[in-house]
Every structure is written in structure tokens, then in C-alpha cells.
Amino acid sequence: MSESLTKEEIKAYRVQGFSCAGCAKTFENNVKKLQGVEDAEVNFGASKVYVQGHITIEELEKAGAFENLKVRDENEPKAEHIPFWKHKENIKVYIALILLVASWFLGNQLGEEHPLPTIGYAASILIGGYTLFIKGLRNLSRLQFDMNTLMTIAVIGAAIIGEWMEGATVVILFAISEALERYSMDKARQSIESLMDIAPKEALIRRGNKETSIHVDNIQVGDIMIVKSGQKLAMDGLVVKGTSTLNQAAITGESVPVTKTVDDEVFSGTLNEEGLLEVRVTKRVEDTTLSKIIHLVEEAQAERAPSQAFVDKFAKYYTPAIVILAMLIAVIPPLFVGDWSTWIYQGLAVLVVGCPCALVVSTPVAVVTAIGNAAKNGVLIKGGIYLEETGNLKAIAFDKTGTLTKGIPAVTDIVTVNGNENELLTITAAIEKGSQHPLASAIIRKAEEKGLNFNDVSMKEFQSITGKGVKAKINNELYYVGSPSLFEELHNQIKTNLKEKMTHLQTTGKTVMVLGTETEILAFIAVADELRESSKAVISKLNHLGVETVMLTGDNQRTAKAIGQQVGVSDVEADLLPEDKLTFIKQLRGKHQHVAMVGDGVNDAPALAASTVGVAMGGAGTDTALETADIALMSDDLNKLPYTIQLSQKAMAIIKQNITFSLAIKAVALLLVVPGWLTLWIAIFSDMGATLLVTLNSLRLLRIKK
Structure with a gap:
């Protein structure tokens, strides 16, 4: 949302059922037109809508009725999980598919001239493509050419020239393709959804001499929270009594338990493995480290990567170009060779193959999946732009004290x-x-x-x-x-x-x-x-990845050189004041363009800001690091750095593969027009196949582990 809007003025809602970024934009525009709404913004990656003004959930769902969207309050628990095959929007596809198969069977038995199969195909088209036609015709009336418009023209055109069975097939395969898109985006979002379920919604609180189980929304700063062995912490706080080991994997990504005793900081969502702890609550539920992680990751998913901006810009011109190309194919050849039916059919097939589904989904699924995977491994990446920049890094500058050393x-x-x-x-x-x-x-x-x-x-x-x-x-x-x-x-x-x-x-x-x-x-x-135990191994991995490593320090040259040799950095810069670090980062950017700075997020703020990607160590419990850095390593574990770079490089490779494959498969299908081999069957299979392969390729990012 716009920075001018205050937190109190904005209400956030979770939305279920987005199938594509275009649908999210339509929903956003619909919400903006509602009475009582001053402004609205949809975060497609996080599946949320932010509304400024007074509105009810019923009104929001009405605005999303075109896509059968379900809306709930941001803090309201998820509805019971419904298996993918049971979703309401998929039921009409089953009915349309049964009608298609039955009509094909009747056509074989009664002959192609019999009206009954045609009626069956028409019913299949209407049932399977009802919402598609509403969106497509509405867009057509506004001269907005998106995938719904292209598919509507193609299916109606197929029916006009008598290709009823192929028209019905296109409708059903397109519906299946959309359902798969919805499934893949939901799968990509699950890593964040799972974070929301980590912290318990109630905690045992002692007020005076009375111990009561209280909902987290009603817990106040200063309350004493009692956490028994085997329980998860509901709130952030300081230990006032007891000693125990806590599994902090949910926050820092590290599965090795950490011993906590009096005056140590503890985080919501972490698991108390052994003793009884009494914790003084230091933050309200909306300010806990876990809440901040979820909020930052969801905001990151709304930040578009440069490749996404390219795809969106390309699709803006590409879709109308496909419509013009299809019209030319349908009209110009028949003027010279006749046979209008054949060339209109080819033009309709071009419309279907030109549908930009795979291209549009190629980047967001990969970005959402990578950012979600990183969050589960204790790395906060603030947006698609930083994911891409990290994949392109040529040099990394390290602050010495507290980063390479303890x-x-x-x-x-x-x-x-x-x-x-x-x-x-x-x-x-x-x-x-x-x-x-x-x-x-x-x-x-x-x-x-x-x-x-x-x-x-x-x-x-x-x-x-x-x-x-x-x-x-x-x-x-x-x-x-x-x-x-x-x-x-x-x-x-x-x-x-x-x-x-x-x-x-x-x-x-x-x-x-x-x-x-x-x-x-x-x-x-x-x-x-x-030195940190991990420093030498991490620098070695980075050098192996082809990244130049530089150590920046205010220490004297002799000490700095000795430590630099121990860890194996490519270059050492000593006797530096904070402003000298800033100057050096600028010089390094002039040489390499893509440069990261790794520091603690406080003393190194100018250098972090001047680098292409600022990486802060130990983000857990450090608000400054979470706010100032582009990437925050939630634990003080440098091993997360090579993992982050490898994840980013893999994400970049997958995005490039997706874009190349999406365009290549369409180019091949369009070339089939020349000998007249392109059919609606091939067109829809090339589009659906490309979408499916692009999403499955993106979901491979879930498998990358530290």
C-alpha cells in the first residue's frame, strides 16, 4: 500500500481462489469501485488484499464473485483444508468432461449429422466455460485483450464454423490448466501459510497468583508466560526463571537446540524441549519476530522481480499482436486461395496457442517458491529484485567484527x-x-x-x-x-x-x-x-562459486592481513572508518556492478545501503537488521550465505528456462500454421503443457535445502 496510509487506516484480508495475476488485478479494480473504499491493493503472491475504508467481507466476496473468491479476516484461522479435486470450481469441469465424452460416444453411434451430439458439445461448452465467457466478453467490450478474451473468441469461433467438439475440448483443457495454476500457486504459498500455524494461539499466563490460559491477542507486555516442556512459545520475551533448551528452527532455520536461561531472549514459535520456563512478555503478538517474518515475506512476494516486469510489459504488447496475427491468418490467405473455413480455423488455433498463461506465470511462481523456501530456512529475502540481484553477485564485502569473527x-x-x-x-x-x-x-x-x-x-x-x-x-x-x-x-x-x-x-x-x-x-x-567456526568454509564455498570476497575492517593492516589470510578472502581493506567502507563499496560497484555487503545492520548501515544487496547477520530479535537489510540471515550462521546465493542462482536459471520455454513452444506451434498443421488440439495442449511444465519447474525450488 502507499506509504502515506497509516497502519490503522488499512485492513488486511486473506483471499482464497486466485488463479492468475490478471484475476488479482481485476479483483483489485472491483474492490476500488466499492462504496466506502478509498483505496485497495492486492498482493497476489501472499494472496492478500489491503483495503482503506469501511467494507464487509460479503461485499469483498461479491467483488470476487467472477472468480468465486473466498475472503477472510487476516487473523482468522484457515478454513478446513478441502482436497484439490473437491474444489467447487472443479465440479463444473467434471460435468463438462462427462458431457464431452458422452457426446463423442453418441456421435460415433448416431453419426456426425445427428443434432444430439452437437447439443451435448454446446452444453459442455456452456457449463465448462460459463465464467470464462463472462470475463472474456466483458473484456472484449472494453477492448482488453487477455487470455480470457482470446479463449472466448476462439471457442465461439470454433462453434460458428461447426467445430463443436474441439471448442468443448478447448474449454475443458483451459479450465484444467487454470486449476493447475491455482494448485501450483497454493503449493508455493504453503511455506508461508505453514509459518502462520507455528505459534500457538493461547498461552498460560500468571497474573498475580492466578494462572489462566489466555488468547494471544489479549496478552499484554509485562505478563509472565509459563512454558512447560514440549510446548511452543506463543510470544517473544525474556526468561525470568528456569533453564531449558529451545529449538529455534522456525525462526533461525537452525535445528540444533539452543540453551536459554535467565535474561536470555526467546521467540514465539520456538519449541521448549526440556525444562519449565517463566518468560516476561516483551512484545505484543503483532510485533513478535515471527509476525515480522511473516509480514516481511508476504510483502516481499508483492515486490516484482525485474524479469516479471519484463514479462508484464512484453505481455501487454504480445497479446494484442496475437489477436492481429490471428485475424490476418483468418482473412488474408482465403482472399487468394479461398477455403475460408480452414483458415478461420487456423486463426482460431493461433488465438489459443497465443494465450500467455505460461509466460505470465513463469516468474511469480518461481519467486514466491524461492522466497518461501528461504524463509523456512531462516533467510528473509525482501523481494524478487533482491532474489535476482543475489543470483547475479560478483563480489561480497564482509565486515570483520561480528561477521567473520564472533x-x-x-x-x-x-x-x-x-x-x-x-x-x-x-x-x-x-x-x-x-x-x-x-x-x-x-x-x-x-x-x-x-x-x-x-x-x-x-x-x-x-x-x-x-x-x-x-x-x-x-x-x-x-x-x-x-x-x-x-x-x-x-x-x-x-x-x-x-x-x-x-x-x-x-x-x-x-x-x-x-x-x-x-x-x-x-x-x-x-x-x-x-573467528567464527564457519568463516573459512563459507569463504571457500563463495570463492568456489566465482564470487570475489573482500574483508573490510577498522583494524590495523597487520592484524587485518593475518585474519584475512586465515579465512581466505581475496582482498583485505584495513584502517577503514565507516565513511571509508561506503567509498570502497561504491568503488567495488563500479568494478563489478553486482555487489553485496554483509554486516550487522547497525554500524554498517551506510555500506549496506550503498551495496546492490545488503545482508544483515542475526536478524532474529534485531529490528534494525530486519528493517534496513535487503536480506536478513535470522541466525548468526554464515553458512546461510552460500545457500542463499545458490537458491537465487537456481531461481534465476529456472525463471530464464521458464520464459525461454514458454516463448519457444509458442513459436514452434505458430510455425505449424505455415503447412496448415496447427489444430485447436495442438494449440491448447501446447499452452496447457507449457503452463504445467513451467509451474512444475518452479516448484523444484522447494527441494533446495541448506
Whole structure:
């Protein structure tokens, strides 16, 4: 919907029964004309209609009566699943088919001249094509040429020239083709429909001393939710009591359970596998992570891919061109060779073969299927355009901290020069306790792991030395903690053997912090941001896929180069400020055109925005990542990246196959006009066959797994 409309002004409804994008557009136009409606927009991929204004479901269903559409409130549960073969719209096809077979049998028994078979064929045409004719004639009166118009002209024309049986066959095969389209789109949408059923609709809530089962719509922020072993969480929240393992596959796509304890964030739709948890609700049901995922994926399905825009534009000119071609075939040859009946028949066959069903459905089914599959595997793709762009990527830039690395510095080496290791670490931790430096936390954590009582150490005259370190007095001794350059200033130079050890640690990607006095160095501690276990394998896979990989970091060149070599990236860019990252992304786009940036979605926002595709890590629970990125990896798992690229490349290949096949099969069928071999049978089978193969080809995307 238009961005100017507020959330409160718009009401969303789910629609069942769309068979094609054209029908969705007709429904949208019908709804816009209803009294009380200011604006309306249909999302064909998600099968939803957004209405601004006051309207009833009965009025909406009346607007969709031409397609027998069923409408329900967005939050209303689905009606009981009806098997495909039992759908009401398919029953008339069965009746028409029985009449066709019976008429053919009577024609063989009574002879072709007998009126009874013709009456049977006419009844079959009317019953099977009733809705088709209404839509086709209405469009014809407005000079709108879509597939319904083409089929209506072809069937009526076949009846006029006496080809009753072929006219009835065309009607039935077209109805079957539409039913298969409807089935394939429903199948593609099922991945999203299944997400909606993940979270329970009620939860056990404690208010005061009373525990009650309450519907999620009535649960308030701050309520205490009790989740027993084997139950799914209905709401997002923070654990206030208990420890358990949760299966978060529905949100992050990872099937390995995660341990959750007090103060940990938990998400609706996840499964509590072991203990009893008490969770303080932090979001209303419409704001939960699962609700956001469903909303974003449904919006993504409405975003048209560039190839879809091409198909829509092509079909706009293609369909009228087919009508003109059919008229020329029906009229011009008989002027020279006579035999009007034969050439009119050929013209009608051209109308049928020209029906753009397969072409129109070639892209949306593939896009909806791929986006749905990605969502089930913990990857949010914001639209068809990003799906296509990801399939075309030539380079990926990675932020280092928190993306290729864990983002949590850890002490890797403690080298003592003079004194006891634990005593020196206690002094260092006591001084760093007052520091704001990010590496200080690593030293404090190490001291805590060793059980050292650094909090009991009395410290005086603490002072920060900007950009170099800190100093403080302990037991009347002045100690310094800082970079090697600080001690080069204090001591004029560092002993050669110590400098060599420090340099060696730095070349392996570690940051060295030194503890000493004004006269001597007592110890030095190496701190490193640990690599993610998956980083090296992921970079290797991406290089194998032919994608250039670049690491961007604010770290010094030596540390950055060491980490870059460890993970195997093609290029390393160090000492970068946020604006430098932005400049580099622009340069990379100038070189490759299709470039992705992978970051945390907060610090890297400018670079993410400047790239062709911005990919945010750890989208679960991070609203910023979900909102700013074009693609969000719901877990902190880089392995999702090669999967996303492979899925996108496969989707691109399938879309190209679909478009090529749709056009090729029509071109071959049209060439049969030259020797006069094109029949209505061949025409409808080529159209229906193409539609069926295109949809089945698209549904192959459901099989791609991480």
C-alpha cells in the first residue's frame, strides 16, 4: 500500500481462489469501485488484499464473485483444508468432461449429422466455460485483450464454423490448466501459510497468583508466560526463571537446540524441549519476530522481480499482436486461395496457442517458491529484485567484527617477563576495570575465569592516556597498561627479544597489550577476536562459486592481513572508518556492478545501503537488521550465505528456462500454421503443457535445502 496510509487506516484480508495475476488485478479494480473504499491493493503472491475504508467481507466476496473468491479476516484461522479435486470450481469441469465424452460416444453411434451430439458439445461448452465467457466478453467490450478474451473468441469461433467438439475440448483443457495454476500457486504459498500455524494461539499466563490460559491477542507486555516442556512459545520475551533448551528452527532455520536461561531472549514459535520456563512478555503478538517474518515475506512476494516486469510489459504488447496475427491468418490467405473455413480455423488455433498463461506465470511462481523456501530456512529475502540481484553477485564485502569473527575479544596469550602470571593478571584486570576500551572486557573475563579477586585490589590515581592506554597506582606503585608504542615512549625502546615476541603475536592477527612500570615491562597479553567456526568454509564455498570476497575492517593492516589470510578472502581493506567502507563499496560497484555487503545492520548501515544487496547477520530479535537489510540471515550462521546465493542462482536459471520455454513452444506451434498443421488440439495442449511444465519447474525450488 502507499506509504502515506497509516497502519490503522488499512485492513488486511486473506483471499482464497486466485488463479492468475490478471484475476488479482481485476479483483483489485472491483474492490476500488466499492462504496466506502478509498483505496485497495492486492498482493497476489501472499494472496492478500489491503483495503482503506469501511467494507464487509460479503461485499469483498461479491467483488470476487467472477472468480468465486473466498475472503477472510487476516487473523482468522484457515478454513478446513478441502482436497484439490473437491474444489467447487472443479465440479463444473467434471460435468463438462462427462458431457464431452458422452457426446463423442453418441456421435460415433448416431453419426456426425445427428443434432444430439452437437447439443451435448454446446452444453459442455456452456457449463465448462460459463465464467470464462463472462470475463472474456466483458473484456472484449472494453477492448482488453487477455487470455480470457482470446479463449472466448476462439471457442465461439470454433462453434460458428461447426467445430463443436474441439471448442468443448478447448474449454475443458483451459479450465484444467487454470486449476493447475491455482494448485501450483497454493503449493508455493504453503511455506508461508505453514509459518502462520507455528505459534500457538493461547498461552498460560500468571497474573498475580492466578494462572489462566489466555488468547494471544489479549496478552499484554509485562505478563509472565509459563512454558512447560514440549510446548511452543506463543510470544517473544525474556526468561525470568528456569533453564531449558529451545529449538529455534522456525525462526533461525537452525535445528540444533539452543540453551536459554535467565535474561536470555526467546521467540514465539520456538519449541521448549526440556525444562519449565517463566518468560516476561516483551512484545505484543503483532510485533513478535515471527509476525515480522511473516509480514516481511508476504510483502516481499508483492515486490516484482525485474524479469516479471519484463514479462508484464512484453505481455501487454504480445497479446494484442496475437489477436492481429490471428485475424490476418483468418482473412488474408482465403482472399487468394479461398477455403475460408480452414483458415478461420487456423486463426482460431493461433488465438489459443497465443494465450500467455505460461509466460505470465513463469516468474511469480518461481519467486514466491524461492522466497518461501528461504524463509523456512531462516533467510528473509525482501523481494524478487533482491532474489535476482543475489543470483547475479560478483563480489561480497564482509565486515570483520561480528561477521567473520564472533565480535567478542578473548585473551589468547599471557607472556610474563617478571613476576607471577596470576598476580600480574590481577593487577591488569583491576586497572582495566576502570577503562572503557573494548579489549578491557577480554582481560576482565579472563581474570574472572581464573577466579582472581581483582575487585578487592585498591587502586588510586586512575588516568586514561588517550589512544595509548591507562595508568593507575596500586600499593604505591605506578603501573601502565597500554599498547607497545606507549612503552616505546616510556622506555625509549623495547628490548629486541620482547619486541620480536610482540611482533610475532601481531602478525598472527592478535592485539598486544603491555603491563609495566616506568622502568620495566612486567608482562604482555595478546587479545584476539576469535573467528567464527564457519568463516573459512563459507569463504571457500563463495570463492568456489566465482564470487570475489573482500574483508573490510577498522583494524590495523597487520592484524587485518593475518585474519584475512586465515579465512581466505581475496582482498583485505584495513584502517577503514565507516565513511571509508561506503567509498570502497561504491568503488567495488563500479568494478563489478553486482555487489553485496554483509554486516550487522547497525554500524554498517551506510555500506549496506550503498551495496546492490545488503545482508544483515542475526536478524532474529534485531529490528534494525530486519528493517534496513535487503536480506536478513535470522541466525548468526554464515553458512546461510552460500545457500542463499545458490537458491537465487537456481531461481534465476529456472525463471530464464521458464520464459525461454514458454516463448519457444509458442513459436514452434505458430510455425505449424505455415503447412496448415496447427489444430485447436495442438494449440491448447501446447499452452496447457507449457503452463504445467513451467509451474512444475518452479516448484523444484522447494527441494533446495541448506
